[in-house]
Amino acid sequence: MDIDAYAAAHRDQWDRLDRLTSRRRLTGAEADELVTLYRATAGHFSRIRTGAPDPALLAELSTLVAAARGRITGTREARISDVRRFWLASVPAALYRLRWWTVAVTAAEVVIAVVVGVWTLRSPEAMAALGSQSELDTYAQESFEAYYSNFAAGEFAGYVWTNNARIAALCVAGGITGVLPAYMLFANAVSIGQAGAIMADHHLLGQFFALITPHGLLELTCVFVAGGAGLKLFWTLLAPGGRSRGAALAAEGRSLITVAAGLTAALAVSGFIEAFVTPAPLPWPLKGLIGALALAVFWAYTLLPGRRAVLAGHTGDLEADEAGAVQVEVG
Template identity: 50%
Template sequence: MDLDAYVAAHASEWQRLEALTRKRRLSGAEADELVERYQQVATHLSVVRTSAPDPSLVAHLSSLLSRARNRAAGTRTSTWRGVRTFFAERFPAALYRLRWWWLGTLAGSAAVTAVMMLWLLHHPNVEQSLLSPREVDQLVDHDFENYYSEYAASHFAAQVWVNNAWVTALCLALGVLGLPVVYLLFSNLVNLAIIGSIMTRHGHAGHFWGLILPHGMLELTAVFVAGGVGLRLFWSWVEPGALTRTQSLAREGRTAGTVALGLVAVLFVSGCIEAFVTPSPLPTWARIAIGALAETVFLAYVFVLGRQAFLRGQTGDLDEALLEDRVATQA
């Protein structure tokens, strides 16, 4: 196909559609024309993409169609409405649809951590190969507790938030490869098991869990969600099901983006708990109760709100209206 000739033949139609999208008010006839022109240009885009995929022309026509689609719909989604839809529909629906992946990751991680801690408790010689007696005493008597009160609470909250957001981002970004996610999760579990076994062996088990559980329940759940979604991203191209590998990977990649944005808010909450509640003078039971409440709210968010959104057809993927137009080329 001669692209220059095709552009010359249809440029006036594209210009007319652009003019219609810019008009503040459309008459009934102009609104009908807008829809008709939209369909024509969508077909032109399909022809160009198939026969002569010039990147700049494809981008121009895609942008023009997006503006025309919004104009034809007659509404503009406000920023606040978009945020509300995201947190009330897309994010919880994504968590619910992928629940077995991250619940399985959570259960498997808990089992692995428990096995490692028990093994370390029954093999004290391993502790001696990892840390010197002086380092163990420093960890047990000072470092572990001081970690939560070393900085001002607001600064510590920001530090924790950034660190945990980075770990979850890595799990999602490297999910397509599979094994890096397993490595990241295992590294975190090894550190938890080593510190937990050392604290337990030296009679500080209550102290350890009293400082870990208030924020750790929600924080680790968020990390396991990221790990589970990352592994689902890997599996999307290994076993794409009825979709092509490209389609399956694209859908799960968009959903992973939804989860990544939502987890920013979840990790912000857990970071605030870690900074303000964990080192607070509240009784241990009160601090753990606050953490348990945050975890319960999150699970209710997924299995009540998320389930309802999922049953209404939400999957966590982008709305069809936001995906690029795909119109069959007429023979």
Template identity: 50%
Template sequence: MDLDAYVLAHAHEWERLEKLTRKRRLTGAESDELVERYQQVATHLSVVRTSAPDASLIAHLSSLLARARNRAAGTRVSTWHGLAGFFVHRFPAALYRLRWWWLGTLAANVAVTAVMMLWLLDHPNVEQSMLSPAEIDQLVNHDFEGYYSEYAAGHFAAQVWINNAWVSALCLAMGVLGFPVVIALFRNIANLAVIGSIMTRHHQGGHFWGLILPHGLLELTAVFVAGGVGLRLFWSWVEPGELTRGQSLAREGRTAGTVALGLVAVLFVSGLIEAFVTPSPLPTWARIGIGVLAESCFLAYVFVVGRSAYNRGHTGDLDAALLEDRVATQS
């Protein structure tokens, strides 16, 4: 390839991209042009690297692309449009694409919880080995219900939100190792099974579920989503498919980041329900109904909005314009 001729043919496109990166404010049309020019110049850089590697030209184009990428990212992230795009396209598409992982995690945990509760109900000696009669009486008659009204609702909502966001973040962060996610999920459901069996044995099962279900449906679903996505992250390097292990892990890692950010909002909603609805004087059927409604809205969000976004080509990964400058070479 004649490098001088190639530079002459495309110099005006590089100059135009540089002008766009230097403008203080971009119109909507200019923002779209910035992304289009970015993709063109990324292709030019790929051609130069492959056919006529020139160190100074490669450095110039790489620097230009870095500025354009930062400007495109800054333009998008700073707008409400970018935030809306995250919750309309990227986050629901990630949930839908990975649905079998977190639905499987949810089903497995529900089944294990049910088995544990039934087993504990058939083995009262286990309960007696963990707590004294006085401690059981305190839990059944005071502590369990008091937990939801001990603090002011606003403070409690913040506390619950931070705690659950932290648990979900741990599942995602430890996902690359696989087994720690299983341990974290088991500890979570074991605590639920033990308390549930104690409350049921002492004829407080209806009260237990009346306090757990309003917020627990959405809250535990969010935790199981984090666990399932974490396990998918582990599997991405065990079985990378057509990608290299590094590429597969990077893609699922970026998607896990998308899910982590989105779950902050989901857990915020469940925290509000736990703080304001669960301890409220509303009848049990109304409180559970609110929990069922919140869970139904989440599932509709995944299987309606998420499926639509996924069918339009969204996967939950970052936009191509925000990734590395790896563009297929065009002749």
């Protein structure tokens, strides 16, 4: 294909499409012309992309086609009802559908952490592999507690939030592999077990639980939800049910994005608790109560509005007009 000749032959159509797209108001005839030119230009774009890719021209046509498509289909404005539906139906429904996956992951994490902790505590070789005696002493007596107060509370809250949100997003997004969420969950359980073993070896197990309970109850639950979401996506790949594998993965993937958005909000709460409550000079029972209340609110949000939303037909997936056209499946 002679790209220069092809572009010269159709330049008038592209310019006309650009002018129509930029106009504030169109007559009926101009609207029909806009649609016709959009279809023709989309065809030109496809042909150039496959026949003679030219980066500059492709970028120009891509922008032109996208703008024309937006003018034809219009833009969907966010409404208060959409925000309300998202937080009161979509997010709790998506979390509710993951409740048994979350429970299973939580149980597995607790078992692995306890087994690793007990084994490390009873095995001198395993304990020695974690560091020298002086390093372990410093970790137990200074570093573990200092971690929560080394930085300004606001800065620390932001760091914790973004780091945990990244881990949750990786678990969800990497779920299609099956390996990534399983590995991250296993590594998380091992890390907790080893930290507990070090603290217990220094007779500081009470301090260990006192420091991780306020924020850890909600934070770890969010990680378990994310891990369960990732594993559920992998299970959908293996057993899509009555839908085609592609359709099942698309629907499940969209609902898990909803889960990730909900977890981001919950992790913001746990980050706030970790930065402002955990290191605060408050009685430990009060700190533990704050953590337990945060976890109770999360589960109440998951189970109560979640159950109602699921019974009403919500799954956490996009609405039909938002998800776009879906190929009809038979059988």
